[in-house]
Amino acid sequence: MRNSVFLEPEPEVNLYDDTGRSLSQAWDRIRVPIIVPILRFALYVCIAMSVMRFIERVYMAIVIGCVKCLGRKRYTKYNLDAIKEDLEQNRNYPMVLVQIPMFNEKEVYKLSIGAACGLSWPSDRLIVQVLDDSTNEVLRALVELECQRWIEKGVNVKYETRNNRNGYKAGALRDGLKKPYVEDCEFVVIFDADFQPEEDFLWRTVPYLLENPELALVQARWKFVNANECLMTRLQEMPLDYHFSVEQEVGSSTCSFFGFNGTAGVWRIQAVSDAGGWKDRTTVEDMDLAVRASLKGWKFIFVGDLSVKNELPSTFKAYRFQQHRWSCGPANLFRKMFKEILLCERVSIWKKFHVIYAFSFVRKIVAHWVTFFFYCIVIPATILVPEVHLPKPIAVYLPATITLLNAASTPRSLHLLVFWILFENVMSLHRSKAAIIGLLEASRVNEWIVTEKLGNALKQKYSIPKVSKRPRSRIAERIHFLELIMGMYMLHCAFYNMIFANDHFFIYLLLQAGAFFIIGLGYIGTIVPT
Numbered sequence: 015m016r017n018s019v020f021l022e023p024e025p026e027v028n029l030y031d032d033t034g035r036s037l038s039q040a041w042d043r044i045r046v047p048i049i050v051p052i053l054r055f056a057l058y059v060c061i062a063m064s065v066m067r068f069i070e071r072v073y074m075a076i077v078i079g080c081v082k083c084l085g086r087k088r089y090t091k092y093n094l095d096a097i098k099e100d101l102e103q104n105r106n107y108p109m110v111l112v113q114i115p116m117f118n119e120k121e122v123y124k125l126s127i128g129a130a131c132g133l134s135w136p137s138d139r140l141i142v143q144v145l146d147d148s149t150n151e152v153l154r155a156l157v158e159l160e161c162q163r164w165i166e167k168g169v170n171v172k173y174e175t176r177n178n179r180n181g182y183k184a185g186a187l188r189d190g191l192k193k194p195y196v197e198d199c200e201f202v203v204i205f206d207a208d209f210q211p212e213e214d215f216l217w218r219t220v221p222y223l224l225e226n227p228e229l230a231l232v233q234a235r236w237k238f239v240n241a242n243e244c245l246m247t248r249l250q251e252m253p254l255d256y257h258f259s260v261e262q263e264v265g266s267s268t269c270s271f272f273g274f275n276g277t278a279g280v281w282r283i284q285a286v287s288d289a290g291g292w293k294d295r296t297t298v299e300d301m302d303l304a305v306r307a308s309l310k311g312w313k314f315i316f317v318g319d320l321s322v323k324n325e326l327p328s329t330f331k332a333y334r335f336q337q338h339r340w341s342c343g344p345a346n347l348f349r350k351m352f353k354e355i356l357l358c359e360r361v362s363i364w365k366k367f368h369v370i371y372a373f374s375f376v377r378k379i380v381a382h383w384v385t386f387f388f389y390c391i392v393i394p395a396t397i398l399v400p401e402v403h404l405p406k407p408i409a410v411y412l413p414a415t416i417t418l419l420n421a422a423s424t425p426r427s428l429h430l431l432v433f434w435i436l437f438e439n440v441m442s443l444h445r446s447k448a449a450i451i452g453l454l455e456a457s458r459v460n461e462w463i464v465t466e467k468l469g470n471a472l473k474q475k476y477s478i479p480k481v482s483k484r485p486r487s488r489i490a491e492r493i494h495f496l497e498l499i500m501g502m503y504m505l506h507c508a509f510y511n512m513i514f515a516n517d518h519f520f521i522y523l524l525l526q527a528g529a530f531f532i533i534g535l536g537y538i539g540t541i542v543p544t
Contacts, residue, residue, distance in 0.1 A: 345452030
């Protein structure tokens, strides 16, 4: 029998094991000397920003509590009835201009024009100016036809168009004020194309300006006609309610300053001219004008019990573009006006501090950065780098307090609090990016995309059924890669926490990862068929 030779098999080389081992060794080499110091520094910066935001929120909660308990709302000190009575007796009504800027607003143009033309005010003392920058010629003809219909009813409507969109909304408003028939107007009211004021809007705003010659602006709050359209609109309603109920009220009550919301407000034309008029250097022309007017010594008043119906963006695409504009513009304005505010001698040090620190820096920049970098980047990273200790009170109690103070303005949506937290964390990605673009004046700094309106109020009125089928759409329009990347990062941190840690932090990470994935795949908001 032949002797057989048995050779030992060579050990099988597992490429994946070697690669994993190499990556693990590389991570161990750089973690302590490089990653730990960087992460620890980022943690300290985020903790400082979180404390800044917490103090600002608590301060506003104390102020609004005192204002409500003591009945110190500034607009309640005015005797409007006496002014109305004087107007009716002497018939000395001021000339009022109503401006409605619009751009391809096919779903809502009739609503805004009809509401403005229905305002209660002497017809010979009211001019409704429709500023139509639409590029759709058919739509232009329809808007002009609607204006003509109201002219035939006796309303003084002026239909104005331009051959370009220079300056976008600011340019349209600026050109509108240059018309010869505006010279006799004392006040100008601005409504965006989806806003529907009540008939008595002028009677509840103009008298403030007549009684106090130092007032430049009377601002009303917004009332959302489509807040129940979908989960996304319900979640949008919560921070906006806080903005009007607390931020605007506190600014009005403490230093007679707040940001003009761009619509549903009445300006004294003299104040607009004194501040330098409308400027299109940022995407927040309304805030720009408000800051400049305030530096000239003009005062503002917020009327919290007067609301104007309008529409929230119900598609994620429209909301994302709106939030980019609302986050990029203030940061860019902060960069442009910081020195001017600091050197202004006409306003008090307290007002300078309020405008620079609280109004501009904390609310418009820090609020976005701490939400994204702290809760979505740094805190999950501390799970992967256990050498960096995360103070639990800072990570849990401060954001919980801030969240509850914010949610208190919308008690009907308290049961949606968890969804709101997850949604706001996702949106902080876009807001933080936009704020950085604004500060650095990078590309897209002056990107202006009009927020798409669907005319929900009109659909409800005529009971048009909702589209139930999800239409086919291009993948590029539905997939958002930044959200998907953040979802993968959160998911990785969650699995790492489940395997190696003894706490239950992975629950939050899994929920947040799910929110990033859902929004990244486009399953948020109303889907509109093309």
